[in-house]
Amino acid sequence: MIYKGSVIKYGDNVDTDVIIPARYLNTSDHAELASHCMEDIDTTFVSRVKQGDIMVAGQNFGCGSSREHAPIAIKASGISLVIAKSFARIFYRNSINIGLAIVECPEAAEAIAEGNTVEADLDNGIIRDLTTGREYTTEPFPEFIQKIIENGGLMASIAK
Amino acid sequence: MTMTQKILAAHSGQCQVKAGQLILADLDLVLGNDITSPVAIKEFAKLGKDSVFDKDKVAMIMDHFAPNKDIKAAQQCKMCRDFCEDMDITHFYDVGEMGIEHALIPEKGLVTAGNAVIGADSHTCTYGALGAFSTGVGSTDMACGMATGKAWFKVPSAIKVNLTGKLRRFVSGKDVILHLIGRIGVDGALYRSLEFTGEGLSSLTMADRLCIANMAIEAGAKNGIFAVDDITLDYIRTHGGAEPVVYTPDDDAEYDEVIDIDLSAIEPTVAFPHLPENARTFGEIGDIPIDQVVIGSCTNGRLEDLQTAAEIMKGHRCAKNVRVIIIPATQQIYLDAMEQGLLKIFIESGAVVSTPTCGPCLGGHMGILAEGERAVTTTNRNFVGRMGHVKSEVYLASPATAAASALTGKITSPWEVMSI
Numbered sequence: 001m002i003y004k005g006s007v008i009k010y011g012d013n014v015d016t017d018v019i020i021p022a023r024y025l026n027t028s029d030h031a032e033l034a035s036h037c038m039e040d041i042d043t044t045f046v047s048r049v050k051q052g053d054i055m056v057a058g059q060n061f062g063c064g065s066s067r068e069h070a071p072i073a074i075k076a077s078g079i080s081l082v083i084a085k086s087f088a089r090i091f092y093r094n095s096i097n098i099g100l101a102i103v104e105c106p107e108a109a110e111a112i113a114e115g116n117t118v119e120a121d122l123d124n125g126i127i128r129d130l131t132t133g134r135e136y137t138t139e140p141f142p143e144f145i146q147k148i149i150e151n152g153g154l155m156a157s158i159a160k
Numbered sequence: 161m162t163m164t165q166k167i168l169a170a171h172s173g174q175c176q177v178k179a180g181q182l183i184l185a186d187l188d189l190v191l192g193n194d195i196t197s198p199v200a201i202k203e204f205a206k207l208g209k210d211s212v213f214d215k216d217k218v219a220m221i222m223d224h225f226a227p228n229k230d231i232k233a234a235q236q237c238k239m240c241r242d243f244c245e246d247m248d249i250t251h252f253y254d255v256g257e258m259g260i261e262h263a264l265i266p267e268k269g270l271v272t273a274g275n276a277v278i279g280a281d282s283h284t285c286t287y288g289a290l291g292a293f294s295t296g297v298g299s300t301d302m303a304c305g306m307a308t309g310k311a312w313f314k315v316p317s318a319i320k321v322n323l324t325g326k327l328r329r330f331v332s333g334k335d336v337i338l339h340l341i342g343r344i345g346v347d348g349a350l351y352r353s354l355e356f357t358g359e360g361l362s363s364l365t366m367a368d369r370l371c372i373a374n375m376a377i378e379a380g381a382k383n384g385i386f387a388v389d390d391i392t393l394d395y396i397r398t399h400g401g402a403e404p405v406v407y408t409p410d411d412d413a414e415y416d417e418v419i420d421i422d423l424s425a426i427e428p429t430v431a432f433p434h435l436p437e438n439a440r441t442f443g444e445i446g447d448i449p450i451d452q453v454v455i456g457s458c459t460n461g462r463l464e465d466l467q468t469a470a471e472i473m474k475g476h477r478c479a480k481n482v483r484v485i486i487i488p489a490t491q492q493i494y495l496d497a498m499e500q501g502l503l504k505i506f507i508e509s510g511a512v513v514s515t516p517t518c519g520p521c522l523g524g525h526m527g528i529l530a531e532g533e534r535a536v537t538t539t540n541r542n543f544v545g546r547m548g549h550v551k552s553e554v555y556l557a558s559p560a561t562a563a564a565s566a567l568t569g570k571i572t573s574p575w576e577v578m579s580i
Contacts, residue, residue: 013346013435017543022522026225026232028199040545060347060380064541065522066282068199068298089351089382090282094298154300155206 001150002121003081003101004130005052008045009114010038012058016070016091019062025069033069034076051078054118056109058084062091071095071102081120083127085109096145099153103127108136122146162318162415163385164353166407167293171276179317179414188275188292190305191219193261193518194226196280198236199299201243204306212247213309219251219270220244221261224518226254229525259490259516262286262374262458266366267490272396273388274405278302278311283458283540285376289369290396291388291406296377316382318353319344320415323360325424330574332468333368334460334538334558336421337375338429342439343419350380352416355409357387360423366395367464374459375540378436428573430536431556434544442573448555452535453478453566454547456487456514457521460538460559463493469563470502472574473509479569484511485527491516511566523547529554536565 018040020033027033038045055074061084062070071094074082082095085106095102101122108127112118116131125140141149151157161169165177172183192200197220212218220240225233237254244252253264262283265271273291277284280302287294297311305311321340341348354376356369364372369386376384386392388406396404430445432438455461455469466488478484486506488494494516497503503513519526521539529535529548534555537547542554557565560574567577 015541015543017522017541017546021545022195022224022524025195025522025524026230026236028202028236040550060350063346063380064282064543066196066280066284066296066298068196068280068300071298072199086347086350088347088380090296090298090377093301097298097300154304155203158304159206 001123001146002119003054004119005054005080007054007056007112007114007116007118008049010041010055010057013060013063014041014057015064016062016067017064019070020067020073025067028069030072030076033073037073037077046077049077049079052080053078055079055082056112057082058109059086061087063088066090068094068098071098071100075100083109096148097154099149099151101149103138105136105138162353162409162413163355163387163407164293164318164383165315167274167276168313168315177315179315181315182312183315184310184312185276187217187278187305187309187311189217189219189270189277190302191221191261191265191279191284192302193224193281194222194237194240195224196299196302197240200280200302200306201239203300203303207307209307212249212306215248216250217309218249218306219265220249221253221264222255222258223260223516224522225524226258226517227515257491259493260458260461260518263461263489263493266290266370267399267492269396269399269401272401272404273392274407278305282377283374285381285383286370286374286458288373288376288383288385289366291386291392291404293383293385295383316351316353317416318355319349320418321354321356322418322420323356323358323423324420325360325422326363327423327426330560330578331426331428332558332560333364333371335426335429336423337372338431338436338439338556339426340421341375341379341436344379346378346435346437347380349376351382354379354381354384356384361387361389363423365464366391367462370462371459375436378540428558428561428575430561430571431542433542433553433555436542436556445571448534448571450482450536450565450570451533452527452529453482453484453562454487454520454527454535454537454539455559455562456489457518457539458489459540461487461489461493463496465538465559466493466497466502469559470505472560472563472577473567474505476509476567478510478566482566482569484566485514485520486511487514487517487519489516520547536562536571538562
């Protein structure tokens with residue numbers, strides 16, 4: 001699967017409390033969660049994110065709570081892919097399970113700048129920064145993970 | 161194999177597993193709360209099943225925004241209540257019976273040594289204190305677990321934490337885990353197990369161990385687990401837990417690293433905003449005035465925590481303009497604290513005592529911070545906006561440090577207040 005979009009970039013240890021603050025966890029409505037995504041560290045995110053945009057971040061992205069509302073909010077906001085230096089494990093698992101594409105690539109996460117246009121081919125493990133022309137390689141997704149994401153999540157995948 | 165690897169091998173029908181291997185494990189308990197369960201229930205509905213894999217092995221606990229903080233929270237609890245009634249779930253705990261899940265589940269004897277447990281709450285790692293493999297997952301994994309009784313895992317490698325010595329007075333498990341996270345960082349154990357062992361274990365109470373295992377996730381760990389000893393077995397027996405199965409690490413178990421902690425050298429420790437790894441001891445803290453103190457949560461709302469706080473607060477008034485909120489973690493702890501006279505001590509000192517709830521820990525209700533306010537709390541996270549306004553600050557500490565700070569109105573060592 002190919003993902004292409006412009007980059008919105010954050011730093012290290014972006015936690016699930018800033019991705020979606022707990023005060024909004026009294027709902028599981030995707031659109032409502034998306035409307036508050038990232039607001040405690042970036043009040044401009046919701047207004048500037050466009051369908052297909054790619055989020056790039058540092059180490060330990062998604063640390064903290066197990067709330068699946070966090071990857072749901074990111075996905076529902078329009079983000080097609082998250083590239084980070086590393087992910088917290090529950091967030092990683094949750095993202096795959098709900099069908100949000102995420103990939104660890106420390107070199108790409110370090111070098112790619114805010115606003116750049118990026119194209120990622122995760123089946124073949126290639127990330128291209130179209131703005132700078134640089135290319136990065138990453139572990140391709142195993143086939144069962146590709147299937148989960150393509151089907152829109154674990155449950156949809158099991159139901160098929 | 162490590163303790164964790166042995167439990168995972170036994171639960172996946174294999175003699176041997178190794179780090180990195182993907183396995184499908186049988187689960188002894190699947191749990192969720194009033195925030196994560198609604199999402200899991202929606203996912204479960206997609207499977208079209210009319211029963212869970214085992215009605216005695218699913219637990220749902222209304223603790224985060226319960227007693228219902230608003231209409232939406234009430235709807236979420238109702239959805240859980242209806243589901244548990246439809247599915248005839250044995251372990252559904254609502255207002256009146258509930259407590260904070262990670263205090264309630266060990267208290268009810270629902271986990272025993274050797275179990276494999278998943279919970280849609282990151283602090284599910286708490287039950288590692290009982291010698292179980294226990295880890296936090298999301299709502300979809302919970303739904304899958306409720307349907308099939310299984311979950312897939314990548315077998316983790318481990319860090320061994322070798323404990324020696326004995327804690328000093330008014331130093332507790334909270335200081336140990338804040339010290340450890342300060343040393344290895346919030347991703348220092350990412351994807352790995354933290355295995356606690358060594359002769360120092362014998363001086364740690366179950367409350368200390370549950371607190372330490374609870375915050376393994378704050379170092380990024382998949383699970384924290386303690387070697388089982390007589391203290392563990394006595395706790396499991398007293399609380400009516402199932403027959404324990406004790407796994408000890410092999411002599412040739414592989415560890416990525418070994419961290420030695422001399423418990424007698426641990427001092428009262430505070431984690432500064434906005435990460436649990438920002439651990440400091442009192443030589444490097446200075447004068448920091450506070451607006452609120454919270455003593456409670458799945459980390460430190462146990463009876464021993466309240467006893468320590470009461471010992472420090474007895475006969476003293478809380479500092480003026482400091483709001484002190486004390487939350488026993490379960491109904492049983494609340495009752496015990498009442499019978500032991502602890503609630504009277506708190507109320508006479510000017511603190512409020514609440515029914516069990518996660519409430520303020522995650523900025524839900526029962527003690528939200530305004531812009532610019534600071535709190536010393538016995539909870540587990542101090543991220544930006546965690547307890548309220550994005551410009552508020554949370555300082556994580558032990559019950560003893562929180563109680564001492566309540567009396568002085570600034571972040572204060574219990575050693576200073578108790579003149580040790």
